[in-house]
Amino acid sequence: MPKKISLEDRKKQARRVVKQLATDYPIAECALNYETPYQLLIATILSAQCTDARVNIVTKELFAKYPTAEDIAALPIAKIEKLVQTTGFFRNKAKNIKAASQKLVDDYDGEVPQDLEALVALPGVGRKTANVVLGTAFDMPTGVVVDTHVGRLSRRMGLTAKTDAVKVEEELMELLPKKEWIQFSHRMIHHGRAICDARKPKCDQCHFAKFCPQVGVAV
DNA sequence: ATCCCGAGGG
DNA sequence: CCCTCTGGAT
Numbered sequence: 739m740p741k742k743i744s745l746e747d748r749k750k751q752a753r754r755v756v757k758q759l760a761t762d763y764p765i766a767e768c769a770l771n772y773e774t775p776y777q778l779l780i781a782t783i784l785s786a787q788c789t790d791a792r793v794n795i796v797t798k799e800l801f802a803k804y805p806t807a808e809d810i811a812a813l814p815i816a817k818i819e820k821l822v823q824t825t826g827f828f829r830n831k832a833k834n835i836k837a838a839s840q841k842l843v844d845d846y847d848g849e850v851p852q853d854l855e856a857l858v859a860l861p862g863v864g865r866k867t868a869n870v871v872l873g874t875a876f877d878m879p880t881g882v883v884v885d886t887h888v889g890r891l892s893r894r895m896g897l898t899a900k901t902d903a904v905k906v907e908e909e910l911m912e913l914l915p916k917k918e919w920i921q922f923s924h925r926m927i928h929h930g931r932a933i934c935d936a937r938k939p940k941c942d943q944c945h946f947a948k949f950c951p952q953v954g955v956a957v
Numbered sequence: 958a959t960c961c962c963g964a965g966g967g
Numbered sequence: 968c969c970c971t972c973t974g975g976a977t
Contacts, residue, residue, distance in 0.1 A: 770962075786963040792975065793962085826973035830964080864964050885962040903963085927962055936960055937977080960976085967970080 743896055745912075751896050752913035754949050759925040762945055766921040768874045769928070770794065775850040775875035776842070777801050779857075780810070780835055782867045788825040790931075796825050807848040811839040834862025854880045865904065873920040882910040883923035887930030894934065894952040 743751075759766075769790040772778040777797065784793045800821050804810050810818065818832035825831060838860040842848055850871060851857060857868035866885055873879040882888070884903045888910075892898045898909040914922055933940045939952075947953045 768962090782962075783964090785961085787961055787973070789961050789976075824974060826961085826975075827963085827971095828973065830972055834964085862964065866963060870962075883962075886960080887962065923962085930962090958977100961974105963972105965971090967968100 743899065748897055748909075749913055751949065752910075755895055755897065755946065756914065756918055756922060758946050759922065759929065763925040763928050766924040766928075768870070768924060769931075771797060772875075773801065773805070775871060776807050776848075777805070778875045779838070779850055779860075779863070779867070779871050782870045783835060783838070783862050784822055784825045784831055786827060786831070792825055796822055807839040807842040810835060811843050831862065837861040838863060850875070852876045852878060865907070869923075873923070877920075879916060879919040882907050882914065882919045883927075884910070885923075885927065886936075887927045887934075888923055890936060891926050891930050891934050894939075894950065895946065896951045 768778070770778065770781040770785060771794045772781050780800075781793055781797050784796060804813060813836065815832050815836055818836055819828050822828050822831050822835070841860055842850065852872065854868050854872060857863050857871060858865060865881065866883055869879075869881045869883045873883065884907045889901070889903055889906050892906055892910060893901075897913060898906050900906045900909060910922070911919070929946075933944045934946075941947050941950075941953045944950070
Protein backbone atom coordinates (compact mmCIF):
# COMPACT_ATOMS: atom_id res chain seq x y z
CA MET A 739 0.00 0.00 0.00
CA PRO A 740 1.39 3.40 -0.98
CA LYS A 741 1.51 5.74 1.98
CA LYS A 742 -0.68 8.81 2.09
CA ILE A 743 0.76 11.95 0.61
CA SER A 744 -0.30 15.47 1.58
CA LEU A 745 -2.15 17.63 -0.92
CA GLU A 746 0.56 20.27 -0.76
CA ASP A 747 3.26 17.72 -1.57
CA ARG A 748 1.21 16.36 -4.44
CA LYS A 749 0.65 19.84 -5.86
CA LYS A 750 4.35 20.58 -5.66
CA GLN A 751 5.13 17.26 -7.29
CA ALA A 752 2.55 17.94 -10.03
CA ARG A 753 4.31 21.18 -10.93
CA ARG A 754 7.64 19.35 -11.23
CA VAL A 755 6.06 16.65 -13.39
CA VAL A 756 4.32 19.15 -15.70
CA LYS A 757 7.56 21.08 -16.15
CA GLN A 758 9.58 17.98 -16.94
CA LEU A 759 6.91 16.68 -19.33
CA ALA A 760 7.03 19.94 -21.26
CA THR A 761 10.82 19.72 -21.46
CA ASP A 762 10.98 16.08 -22.52
CA TYR A 763 7.93 16.05 -24.79
CA PRO A 764 7.51 19.50 -26.35
CA ILE A 765 5.13 18.07 -28.94
CA ALA A 766 2.14 16.53 -27.19
CA GLU A 767 -0.03 14.80 -29.71
CA CYS A 768 -2.26 11.79 -29.93
CA ALA A 769 -0.48 8.65 -31.15
CA LEU A 770 -3.61 7.31 -32.80
CA ASN A 771 -4.01 8.08 -36.51
CA TYR A 772 -7.27 9.68 -37.64
CA GLU A 773 -8.68 12.22 -40.08
CA THR A 774 -11.98 13.12 -38.39
CA PRO A 775 -13.47 13.20 -34.88
CA TYR A 776 -15.47 10.12 -35.82
CA GLN A 777 -12.31 8.25 -36.73
CA LEU A 778 -10.63 9.27 -33.47
CA LEU A 779 -13.68 7.97 -31.60
CA ILE A 780 -13.47 4.59 -33.34
CA ALA A 781 -9.68 4.38 -32.94
CA THR A 782 -10.01 5.11 -29.23
CA ILE A 783 -12.65 2.42 -28.76
CA LEU A 784 -10.29 -0.02 -30.49
CA SER A 785 -7.38 1.00 -28.26
CA ALA A 786 -8.69 -0.86 -25.20
CA GLN A 787 -6.14 -3.45 -24.10
CA CYS A 788 -4.23 -2.93 -27.33
CA THR A 789 -1.14 -1.00 -28.37
CA ASP A 790 -1.67 2.18 -30.37
CA ALA A 791 0.66 0.79 -33.04
CA ARG A 792 -1.66 -2.17 -33.54
CA VAL A 793 -4.72 0.11 -33.64
CA ASN A 794 -3.06 2.21 -36.35
CA ILE A 795 -2.43 -0.87 -38.48
CA VAL A 796 -6.08 -1.88 -38.22
CA THR A 797 -7.58 1.59 -38.74
CA LYS A 798 -5.44 2.24 -41.81
CA GLU A 799 -7.38 -0.41 -43.71
CA LEU A 800 -10.67 0.21 -41.90
CA PHE A 801 -10.82 3.95 -42.56
CA ALA A 802 -9.54 3.66 -46.13
CA LYS A 803 -12.53 1.49 -47.00
CA TYR A 804 -15.10 2.77 -44.49
CA PRO A 805 -14.29 6.34 -43.42
CA THR A 806 -17.65 7.47 -42.02
CA ALA A 807 -20.29 6.49 -39.47
CA GLU A 808 -22.70 5.75 -42.34
CA ASP A 809 -20.18 3.32 -43.86
CA ILE A 810 -19.54 1.35 -40.67
CA ALA A 811 -23.17 1.36 -39.55
CA ALA A 812 -24.01 -0.39 -42.81
CA LEU A 813 -21.45 -3.19 -42.40
CA PRO A 814 -22.41 -6.65 -41.12
CA ILE A 815 -21.04 -7.45 -37.65
CA ALA A 816 -19.02 -10.36 -39.02
CA LYS A 817 -17.25 -8.07 -41.47
CA ILE A 818 -16.34 -5.60 -38.72
CA GLU A 819 -15.17 -8.43 -36.47
CA LYS A 820 -12.77 -9.60 -39.14
CA LEU A 821 -11.42 -6.08 -39.68
CA VAL A 822 -10.75 -5.39 -35.99
CA GLN A 823 -9.91 -8.95 -34.92
CA THR A 824 -6.24 -8.33 -34.11
CA THR A 825 -6.99 -5.56 -31.61
CA GLY A 826 -8.49 -8.03 -29.12
CA PHE A 827 -11.98 -7.99 -27.55
CA PHE A 828 -13.04 -8.01 -31.18
CA ARG A 829 -16.61 -9.23 -30.70
CA ASN A 830 -17.43 -6.50 -28.17
CA LYS A 831 -15.59 -3.87 -30.19
CA ALA A 832 -17.29 -4.81 -33.48
CA LYS A 833 -20.73 -4.78 -31.86
CA ASN A 834 -20.10 -1.45 -30.13
CA ILE A 835 -18.57 0.21 -33.19
CA LYS A 836 -21.55 -0.72 -35.34
CA ALA A 837 -24.12 0.29 -32.70
CA ALA A 838 -22.34 3.56 -31.88
CA SER A 839 -22.06 4.41 -35.58
CA GLN A 840 -25.77 3.67 -36.06
CA LYS A 841 -26.66 5.93 -33.12
CA LEU A 842 -24.51 8.72 -34.56
CA VAL A 843 -26.35 8.38 -37.87
CA ASP A 844 -29.78 8.24 -36.22
CA ASP A 845 -29.37 10.97 -33.61
CA TYR A 846 -26.52 13.24 -34.76
CA ASP A 847 -26.61 13.15 -38.56
CA GLY A 848 -23.45 11.01 -38.56
CA GLU A 849 -21.41 13.58 -36.63
CA VAL A 850 -19.78 13.19 -33.21
CA PRO A 851 -21.54 15.19 -30.46
CA GLN A 852 -19.29 17.63 -28.56
CA ASP A 853 -20.79 16.73 -25.22
CA LEU A 854 -19.58 14.36 -22.51
CA GLU A 855 -23.00 12.97 -21.58
CA ALA A 856 -23.92 12.32 -25.22
CA LEU A 857 -20.60 10.61 -25.89
CA VAL A 858 -20.79 8.36 -22.83
CA ALA A 859 -24.28 7.32 -23.95
CA LEU A 860 -22.78 5.75 -27.08
CA PRO A 861 -22.21 1.97 -26.88
CA GLY A 862 -18.61 1.16 -25.97
CA VAL A 863 -17.78 4.76 -25.05
CA GLY A 864 -16.81 5.39 -21.44
CA ARG A 865 -15.31 8.33 -19.66
CA LYS A 866 -11.78 7.72 -20.91
CA THR A 867 -12.79 7.54 -24.57
CA ALA A 868 -15.08 10.56 -24.25
CA ASN A 869 -12.29 12.63 -22.67
CA VAL A 870 -9.91 11.68 -25.46
CA VAL A 871 -12.35 12.74 -28.18
CA LEU A 872 -13.45 16.00 -26.55
CA GLY A 873 -9.96 17.06 -25.57
CA THR A 874 -8.08 15.93 -28.68
CA ALA A 875 -10.51 16.35 -31.57
CA PHE A 876 -12.51 19.31 -30.24
CA ASP A 877 -10.03 21.00 -27.90
CA MET A 878 -12.72 20.96 -25.21
CA PRO A 879 -11.16 19.32 -22.15
CA THR A 880 -13.81 17.92 -19.82
CA GLY A 881 -11.46 15.86 -17.71
CA VAL A 882 -8.05 14.22 -17.53
CA VAL A 883 -7.65 11.12 -19.66
CA VAL A 884 -6.68 8.33 -17.27
CA ASP A 885 -5.65 5.21 -19.09
CA THR A 886 -3.36 2.47 -17.83
CA HIS A 887 -0.26 4.64 -18.43
CA VAL A 888 -1.54 7.82 -16.79
CA GLY A 889 -2.74 5.83 -13.78
CA ARG A 890 0.50 3.91 -13.38
CA LEU A 891 2.79 6.93 -13.78
CA SER A 892 0.66 9.13 -11.53
CA ARG A 893 0.97 6.53 -8.78
CA ARG A 894 4.69 5.97 -9.29
CA MET A 895 5.38 9.71 -9.28
CA GLY A 896 3.39 10.25 -6.09
CA LEU A 897 0.54 12.30 -7.60
CA THR A 898 -2.08 9.89 -6.31
CA ALA A 899 -2.39 6.66 -4.38
CA LYS A 900 -5.70 5.65 -5.95
CA THR A 901 -6.13 2.71 -8.29
CA ASP A 902 -9.65 3.46 -9.51
CA ALA A 903 -9.40 5.47 -12.75
CA VAL A 904 -12.24 7.84 -11.87
CA LYS A 905 -10.68 8.64 -8.49
CA VAL A 906 -7.26 9.14 -10.10
CA GLU A 907 -8.91 11.54 -12.55
CA GLU A 908 -10.58 13.50 -9.75
CA GLU A 909 -7.28 13.91 -7.92
CA LEU A 910 -5.40 14.93 -11.07
CA MET A 911 -8.06 17.54 -11.87
CA GLU A 912 -7.38 19.01 -8.42
CA LEU A 913 -3.64 19.14 -9.05
CA LEU A 914 -3.54 20.41 -12.62
CA PRO A 915 -4.81 23.62 -14.21
CA LYS A 916 -7.44 22.85 -16.84
CA LYS A 917 -5.30 24.11 -19.70
CA GLU A 918 -2.73 21.42 -18.89
CA TRP A 919 -5.13 18.47 -18.88
CA ILE A 920 -4.85 17.39 -22.50
CA GLN A 921 -1.11 17.80 -22.88
CA PHE A 922 -0.51 16.17 -19.51
CA SER A 923 -2.29 13.00 -20.58
CA HIS A 924 -0.63 12.76 -23.98
CA ARG A 925 2.81 13.40 -22.55
CA MET A 926 2.36 10.96 -19.67
CA ILE A 927 1.27 8.31 -22.17
CA HIS A 928 4.35 8.99 -24.31
CA HIS A 929 6.57 8.72 -21.24
CA GLY A 930 4.81 5.56 -20.13
CA ARG A 931 5.46 3.88 -23.45
CA ALA A 932 9.01 5.12 -23.99
CA ILE A 933 10.58 5.09 -20.50
CA CYS A 934 8.27 4.33 -17.59
CA ASP A 935 6.73 1.12 -18.91
CA ALA A 936 4.89 -1.27 -16.67
CA ARG A 937 7.38 -4.16 -16.59
CA LYS A 938 10.89 -2.69 -16.74
CA PRO A 939 10.90 1.08 -16.28
CA LYS A 940 14.14 2.60 -17.61
CA CYS A 941 14.87 4.66 -14.51
CA ASP A 942 18.52 5.11 -15.56
CA GLN A 943 17.33 7.03 -18.65
CA CYS A 944 14.47 8.84 -16.94
CA HIS A 945 14.65 12.61 -16.45
CA PHE A 946 11.97 12.35 -13.76
CA ALA A 947 14.14 10.11 -11.61
CA LYS A 948 15.56 13.00 -9.59
CA PHE A 949 12.15 13.62 -8.02
CA CYS A 950 10.45 10.24 -8.48
CA PRO A 951 9.77 8.36 -5.23
CA GLN A 952 9.68 5.03 -7.08
CA VAL A 953 13.21 4.99 -8.52
CA GLY A 954 14.85 1.70 -7.68
CA VAL A 955 11.75 0.45 -5.92
CA ALA A 956 9.81 -2.59 -7.09
CA VAL A 957 6.47 -1.34 -8.38
C1' DA B 958 3.61 -15.01 -17.49
C1' DT B 959 2.23 -10.19 -17.94
C1' DC B 960 0.74 -6.04 -20.05
C1' DC B 961 -1.41 -3.01 -23.85
C1' DC B 962 -4.41 4.78 -24.51
C1' DG B 963 -11.53 0.04 -21.22
C1' DA B 964 -16.29 -0.73 -20.91
C1' DG B 965 -20.35 -3.25 -19.59
C1' DG B 966 -22.70 -6.26 -16.75
C1' DG B 967 -23.70 -8.77 -12.41
C1' DC C 968 -17.11 -4.31 -5.64
C1' DC C 969 -16.14 -8.17 -8.94
C1' DC C 970 -15.88 -10.55 -13.47
C1' DT C 971 -15.61 -11.03 -18.56
C1' DC C 972 -14.08 -10.05 -23.08
C1' DT C 973 -9.30 -11.04 -26.64
C1' DG C 974 -5.06 -11.02 -29.80
C1' DG C 975 -0.47 -9.35 -29.99
C1' DA C 976 3.98 -8.19 -27.96
C1' DT C 977 7.74 -9.00 -24.77
